Amino acid sequence: MLATVTYAPTDGQDATALGFLVHKHPAKVQTFSAPVGDIHVFYPEATPERCTVAVMLEVDPIALVRNKRFRGDAGAFSHYVNDRPYVASSMLAVALGTVFRTAMTGRSDSYPELAASALPLRIEIPVVSARGDDDLVRRLFEPCGWSVEQTRIALDGDHPEWGDSRYSSVVLTGEVRLAEALRQLYVLLPVLDDAKHYWVGDDEIGKLERAGEGWLAGHPERDLITRRYLVHQRALLADPAEGEDRPTPLRQHRADAVLAALADVGAHRVVDMGCGPGALLARLAKDRSFTKIVGVDVSARSLDQAARMLRLAEASDAERERIELLHGSVVYRDERLRGFDAMVLMEVVEHVDPSRLGALEDAVFASAAPNAVVVTTPNADYNVLYPDLPAGAFRHDDHRFEWTRDEFRDWAEGVAARHGYTVSYRPVGEADADHGAPTQLALFRKEVAA
DSSP states (O other), X not given: OEEEEEEOOSSSOOGGGHHHHHTOOTTOOEEEEETTEEEEEEEEEEOSSOEEEEEEEEOOHHHHHHOGGGTXXXXXXXXXXXXXXXXXXXXXXXXXHHHTTTGGGTOOSSOHHHHTXXXXXXXXXXXXXXXXXXXXXXXXXXXXTOEEEEEEEESOTTOGGGOEEEEEEEEEEEXXXXXXXXXXXXXXXXXXXXXXSSOOOXXXXXXXXXXXXXXXXXXXXXXXXHHHHTTTOTTTSSOOOTTOOOOOOHHHHHHHHHHHHHHHXXXXXXXXXXXXXXXXXXXXXXXXXXXXXXXXXXXXXXXXXXXXXXXXXXXXXHHHHHEEEEEOOTTSOOGGGTTOSEEEEESOGGGSOGGGHHHHHIIIIIIIOOSEEEEEEEOGGGGGGOTTSOTTOOSSTTOSOOOOHHHHHXXXXXXXXXXXXXXXXXXXXXXXXXXXXXXXXXXXXXXXOO
């Protein structure tokens, strides 16, 4: 799978500045390992007049189908004879998000004005899967400012009478901010294919909100994009049909459980560690019993989104004093986070590499040492109840692990014993008699000396 982005300025700007915008050096061929395969980044051309960066995803088709995380089944012959290693658009989207993560935020220390400007770009995707009417590619990309050239690929070049396949070669040209162009590809490639290679959970909504910032809200095909991106899961879609009962989303159960735990410990000064775009912060902000609220995230873009959600630019001085957003990480000590009543790690710990859990423990329980810590994480025991989640797979492609209930208790009780806390556990979401609830919550309380 291949995609190229070409920058050919007409204003005298050096085209090789593209390397600074995507944070990849034009003189190097770089290879990155990812769950979807090896991702190669290189420059077919890099001159002051024209610069092209290419992303090629190399997938081992045998390893792919044997990896149950990606819906593989080594015993099913049909999984070996398919097109996924070549035109699985969601894999290409994941590859783009992996190697251009910083570029997608629009940050460039060397060329900040260029990163913020619409650039003359040409994007070429030699083979892309498009399921739908012949006009679908145009309807998705033209409203974003692109001119679209689409060439349908025949089923068999030797038998034109067989007609066209669902695959096309697509060329996009236009003047678009690079960060926005990359985020559009990240969303619209799997939307064109109407499929994803990984299991989709409710945190996919946050990914769509972040990647769609600035262009999706006004898109005339927004509903189609949302349905396809969320793989038609009705529980994830925003609005049920009138009069239709809809289960409470798990993300709402989690937030409710966290707020209940904070109320139980009487917390007024709270840190939301790994706050993302601010969903929990917005709930905290509405409750005036929380007198100090701090959101912390490693992503500057997420903090910008949180600031907009909370409308901090329009808030009073007192409200901006009450709500503070900080750039930071859960695995580093931060003196700014000491002295709080509670810290929340809601669906954060499973995104940390197991080798860094000791650093997380030190930063949260030894350094910040709040009076209470609330941790939520998926319950791996419950995963067997998700019909579309292959055995052994994780709920999200960025999860580094998922704990069973026993594993979570072992970790939590060890942490509590080492740092002078007691810990209790609560189920989150509708519980199954054998497998427990979909999410598990641990509430740590600092022991008070007698």
